[in-house]
Amino acid sequence: MLSRSLAFPSLADFWQLGKPRVVALIVFCAAVGILLAAPSQADWPRLLLSLAGIGLVAMGAAAANCLFERDRDAVMRRTSARPLVRGSLGQPEAAAYAVMLTVSGLWLLLQFANPLTTGLTLATFFGYAIVYTRWLKPATPQNIVIGGAAGAMPPVLGWAAVSGTIPAEAAVLFLIIYAWTPPHFWALALYRRDDYARAGLPMLPVTHGAAFTRLSILLYALVLFAVALLPFVIRLSGWLYLLAACWLGAGFVMRAWRLYRAEEAQSDAQARGLFRFSIAYLTWLFGALLLDRAVQWLW
Template identity: 70%
Template sequence: MLKPLYAQYSPRLADLWALGKPRVVSLIVFCAAVGAAMAGPSLDILPNVLASLLGIALVAMGAAAVNCLVERNRDAAMRRTQGRPLVRGSVTVTDAALYAGLLTLSGLWLLASFGNLLACALTLATFFGYAVVYTRWLKPATPQNIVIGGAAGAMPPVLGWAAVSGTVSPEAAVMFLLIYTWTPPHFWALALYRHLDYEKAGLPMLPVTHGAAFTRHTILLYSVMLAAVCVLPFVIGMSGWLYLAVAAWFNAGFVWRSWKLYRSGDEAIARDLFRYSIKYLAWVFGALILDRVVFAIW
């Protein structure tokens, strides 16, 4: 009896799970966890920290579900997103809205109960910034949507830091700035090889409004700025030489790929840069923790 029930409901649960963009959220939670770890939590509050990170994950998934809900008509026009549950009709609008609301409220409850009010308020503001300000207003309105809306995407380490310390410090601001500077070249690389999708959906992404050559030039400038920003953790003393070495290596790879893209305009290089940028963020943030652990041992 249980097997037929599972067979009946598992595809639906999988579609709801996909609505929350779990792969994107995993990187968000990782950056939030790094922010929490850099704040230096003690072992006695570890359960509260884990509950807070779960709360951040749930709110992030709720925001992703709202994004899918708002953009379902645009998603239908784009090859990359035509397989999403709302586009296929495997999840109804009502179910998606209820799912998003349940995830968001549950996450905020966890943050308020096991974290603190500052972390809860900042997470709620981040939800509003992404699900409403960026998705509903900025994305269809301006080619600077990624630059302005990137503030919401750069918040995870700040949320993790606030959940542990109840404050927002210069160290948290530096981690915010790192992701904020990384966001435009990351998304513009995607937009370069998906520009026809964005044009068809009526979204004013930079390659659509200003052309591929201008976008490639801007990506290169941002990659150089990102390399400079990545030095800040070392400059302010929140990390040491190990982090600096890892960051320098991965920034060299980022700038080199951006330079190749600028010179050639090959969409395959844009695709490679987009994929590299994801690994880049994971490694640079991982290096912050690795440096802290090695320093503590020595």
């Protein structure tokens, strides 16, 4: 009978390797870019296949990230159950899976989107899987600020898949996610700082301390509040979105303020709450963009 380390990997192992929850948010943001850019008579089958291509490349990048970070993942409590750490999935299988997903996704984009979207998606893969994971993450506490550009690309990719261009509207969507990324990840790093310290990663709470990180989160929350108003300023959205952005932004700033003012014994709980809220924030904010656009169409 084969041991667990020699057994054939399950579909669940491959599915987990692609970080489906993270990719779901990526695909949603790309879909928002598509829906905001698409005319009423758009070629929806082509756009859906383009969206599938973006999702496959995102899963390929996630699998590559797990492959490159397997040694760090082994010493971090949060990631110790990943398939490569458990030994339920081998490195050759993980590498082949990452290549298969990435090549399949790029092929779909080349066939059903356009060369611009294909090139940008490949650059995003390289930016996340190589530049961020291999170079920036172990080198600087500003890793997530610099590397956040790759994570902010999904709505740009969606917009480019429709129009073959990157207009100001797509750039604004990029800026929202780019401003959201540091406080989102620093909140996670705050209550997981021991994990990052064990892995030897220079995340901001490890290198600059919890107090500096809490202040940085608050400042970025204020920047995010302002940046999230830009869709209304450039008339990409209307009053419904503006109200939602103000409400959600106030919630983000309020939680960041509470984290900044929290006693040391309570800061981990506050950071965990902010991290969870930040995921809901981005989902609801982009959902408000879609709802606002739907109301405009109906009127």
